[in-house]
Amino acid sequence: MGRIVYVHGQFVPEEEARIGLFDRGFLFGDAVYEVTAVIAGRMIDNDLHLARLERSLKELDIPLALDRPEIVAVQTELIARNALQDGTVYLQVSRGEADRDFFYPATLAPRLVGFTQAKSLTGTKAQQNGIAVDLASDPRWQRRDIKTAMLLGQVMAKQAARARGFDDVWLVEGGLVTEGASSTAHLITADGRILTRAASQATLPGCTQRALARLCAADGLHIEERAFTPEEAQGAAEAFQTSASSLVTPVVRIGDRVIGDGKPGPRTRALQALYLEAAGVSV
Structure with missing residues (x-):
């Protein structure tokens, strides 16, 4: 089985993951992201990364897609489903999907995606x-x-x-x-x-x-x-x-x-x- 990723509320095989054509992260780079290190299956400094994620979203006036405990649950599930021991967990939150326009509706729902990447982080x-x-x-x-x-x-x-x-x-x-x-x-x-x-x-x-x-x-x-x-x-x-x-x-x-x-x-x-x-x- 290949890698399992998270796309807006669902855990799916990476081959089935889809991002909408009109996602503002794709069209405008209107999105923020974070990368958390994982060593021996444990996230490192994740509290700092999630605090920075929240700050970045606030600066761009993008609502939280999920609250912090729910985001941690997504990260933890990604690590477990992919049996990740060493590597990173990536999160990205876009403002949402709407027809292409520099001005965005205030009612947009943010989109959260996440995935893991296995790699050696120590002794490199x-x-x-x-x-x-x-x-x-x-x-x-x-x-x-x-x-x-x-x-x-x-x-x-x-x-x-x-x-x-x-x-x-x-x-x-x-x-x-x-x-x-x-x-x-x-x-x-x-x-x-x-x-x-x-x-x-x-x-x-x-x-x-x-x-x-x-x-x-x-x-x-x-x-x-x-x-x-x-x-x-x-x-x-x-x-x-x-x-x-x-x-x-x-x-x-x-x-x-x-x-x-x-x-x-x-x-x-x-x-x-x-x-x-x-x-x-x-x-």
Whole structure:
């Protein structure tokens, strides 16, 4: 049997799943999404992801398709039906279906879809060896704090970076790094300070970043929230990025500059271990 997905109230085989032609998520990108990591069959930081989902919907004036306990039940059922041990659960909520028009009826009913993707989230080559990230001008709209399904800018930036031989890309605007195309960017300075950009409309508030910040605070570590330049990033002692699908991943090259000795640094390793231990993964 193939993968079971969720489409607006029903669990169906993926081959039978259908999205309406006039769904505004399809026609306008008028939708938001979330991705929650699953490790050993358990969702990680899901409370943060669902809180961000609710915030994104509120910012776009899209009603909740289901209340939070019902959404958790959908996620849990998807994990169970697909026997998912390691991977992700994806949710997307569109404003609904209506004939194509920039103006939308106030009576639209939101559409919720969800599916799982099996993949290894721990012990990956990227986590072990680190990755190289390109630097590129940020092509996205101004409300990046809303996790919309409009991802063409990120797709183009990632494709261009891969064509240039990089694993990923950090985006730059106004002479400052905003964030990774699908991650939160972090630096570690020579004196041990952990830097990441503060929450604003210029960046998406990272759930993995927030979870790591809580763990750091409990462990007596401080994350300094401020913007930094590409040059400052390239001169950092260590660098890493966080996301639900890559957790804590070392960055060992930024553009044409090798970071440190070109290997994941000890402070990044300690942060990886801190996060994995909290997630219940033996390190």
